[in-house]
Amino acid sequence: MQLDKIVGYHKALADPTRLRMLLLLSKGEMHGQALAEKLNLSQPTVTHHAAKLRSAALIKERRDKNTVYFKLNTEFIRNGGEASLRFIFDKGASEMEEESKEQNLKESVIRNFFAKDGRLRQIPAQYKKKLIALQHIVEQLKPGVVYSEKEINAFIKQYHDDFATIRREFIMHQFMYRENDKYELNPREIWTHWESVK
Amino acid sequence: MQLDKIVGYHKALADPTRLRMLLLLSKGEMHGQALAEKLNLSQPTVTHHAAKLRSAALIKERRDKNTVYFKLNTEFIRNGGEASLRFIFDKGASEMEEESKEQNLKESVIRNFFAKDGRLRQIPAQYKKKLIALQHIVEQLKPGVVYSEKEINAFIKQYHDDFATIRREFIMHQFMYRENDKYELNPREIWTHWESVK
DNA sequence: TATATAATTAGATATATATCTAATGAGTTT
DNA sequence: AAACTCATTAGATATATATCTAATTATATA
Numbered sequence: 001m002q003l004d005k006i007v008g009y010h011k012a013l014a015d016p017t018r019l020r021m022l023l024l025l026s027k028g029e030m031h032g033q034a035l036a037e038k039l040n041l042s043q044p045t046v047t048h049h050a051a052k053l054r055s056a057a058l059i060k061e062r063r064d065k066n067t068v069y070f071k072l073n074t075e076f077i078r079n080g081g082e083a084s085l086r087f088i089f090d091k092g093a094s095e096m097e098e099e100s101k102e103q104n105l106k107e108s109v110i111r112n113f114f115a116k117d118g119r120l121r122q123i124p125a126q127y128k129k130k131l132i133a134l135q136h137i138v139e140q141l142k143p144g145v146v147y148s149e150k151e152i153n154a155f156i157k158q159y160h161d162d163f164a165t166i167r168r169e170f171i172m173h174q175f176m177y178r179e180n181d182k183y184e185l186n187p188r189e190i191w192t193h194w195e196s197v198k
Numbered sequence: 199m200q201l202d203k204i205v206g207y208h209k210a211l212a213d214p215t216r217l218r219m220l221l222l223l224s225k226g227e228m229h230g231q232a233l234a235e236k237l238n239l240s241q242p243t244v245t246h247h248a249a250k251l252r253s254a255a256l257i258k259e260r261r262d263k264n265t266v267y268f269k270l271n272t273e274f275i276r277n278g279g280e281a282s283l284r285f286i287f288d289k290g291a292s293e294m295e296e297e298s299k300e301q302n303l304k305e306s307v308i309r310n311f312f313a314k315d316g317r318l319r320q321i322p323a324q325y326k327k328k329l330i331a332l333q334h335i336v337e338q339l340k341p342g343v344v345y346s347e348k349e350i351n352a353f354i355k356q357y358h359d360d361f362a363t364i365r366r367e368f369i370m371h372q373f374m375y376r377e378n379d380k381y382e383l384n385p386r387e388i389w390t391h392w393e394s395v396k
Numbered sequence: 397t398a399t400a401t402a403a404t405t406a407g408a409t410a411t412a413t414a415t416c417t418a419a420t421g422a423g424t425t426t
Numbered sequence: 427a428a429a430c431t432c433a434t435t436a437g438a439t440a441t442a443t444a445t446c447t448a449a450t451t452a453t454a455t456a
Contacts, residue, residue, distance in 0.1 A: 003214045010212035016205050034372050045415055047434055064377050066423040066432050243445055264402050264453040
């Protein structure tokens with residue numbers, strides 16, 4: 001049971017200093033020293049908070065020379081808050097100890113929505129099943145590889161003709177990360193954040 | 199929503215025991231003893247957590263005889279999560295008044311620190327005034343243009359001989375942005391320094 | 397009135413964490 | 427190589443908080 005992920009998410013946001021950091025970053029990326037100065041904190045304190053925000057997937061970092069720039073993980077923030085409480089409502093009558101149920105569902109989705117040749121028959125309408133199908137496809141991409149939009153489209157078309165929709169869902173649900181029309185897989189921790197809990 | 203409110207909201211959700219309470223309550227209302235038993239906790243501990251959830255408006259209570267029943271504050275939970283992060287993307291309205299107040303200071307700094315030929319007499323020691331002087335200079339650069347370090351140095355030397363210090367301050371205070379020795383103006387929203395984040 | 401049940405408050409303790417300074421690391425510039 | 431700059435790690439400290447037991451309060455019933 002991954003309550004810990006949700007707890008971590010809210011812990012990251014349960015501190016005024018970190019909220020102020022996010023507020024500053026909402027205007028654009030900043031490096032550590034600038035943040036420390038704006039917030040009247042020491043650099044180590046900024047590092048401390050940045051680590052928490054990063055491990056909750058709320059910010060991303062980029063390094064230039066020896067300075068590190070932080071910026072919001074915007075897409076995640078937009079979706080994360082809502083997702084973090086969905087588990088309260090989406091949870092059926094089933095108890096927490098039934099994690100195997102998750103596995104069954106996964107297998108049934110793959111069995112029923114994917115043809116023998118591996119193509120996706122149709123995009124599941126049900127939220128949970130859709131995520132499972134998306135994840136099944138996205139797992140065929142290689143971590144760390146930067147793909148062009150063309151490449152992503154071609155890749156998706158192997159599975160389904162509506163590549164535009166699926167490509168958008170990849171971004172929407174944090175399976176991938178897009179910058180300047182370059183696509184890259186997000187780390188697994190980010191896109192296994194919630195779905196196992198609901 | 200105020201910063202403290204948001205912090206309180208996330209603090210309430212930043213604990214596994216409280217999440218499990220919400221999960222239990224999502225199936226229907228329960229009284230304290232039942233919760234204590236289900237969660238393997240003492241009654242006082244349940245009281246403790248219930249108080250936190252209540253003051254974050256996540257649950258409501260009802261009393262019958264001498265037992266207290268808890269239930270989810272469903273509407274709030276459905277809306278509150280989204281709202282709690284919207285502040286990051288909204289523009290703070292209270293910052294507007296501050297800006298007019300600072301206009302006077304700005305004029306006085308430009309009057310006192312810049313000579314008639316436009317050169318900077320000296321770099322102000324006071325933090326706020328220094329920022330104003332830096333901004334006054336940096337505003338002469340064109341947005342969107344990528345400058346080399348040589349060009350930046352030459353540009354600054356029109357205003358002051360110590361170009362190295364001022365160039366560093368440009369970066370430090372987010373007026374400019376450096377990547378691979380190329381310099382570029384940051385968008386104005388980033389270096390509008392005098393809205394402090396309290 | 398006395399007794400029983402549920403909840404809260406008080407007080408103690410252990411763990412977590414926000415922050416600082418000092419030391420170290422990593423990368424750049426001279 | 428030495429000096430510089432930004433970031434991180436280590437270690438210390440103070441505050442917050444999750445949990446317990448014991449005592450108290452509130453309500454109901456015999």
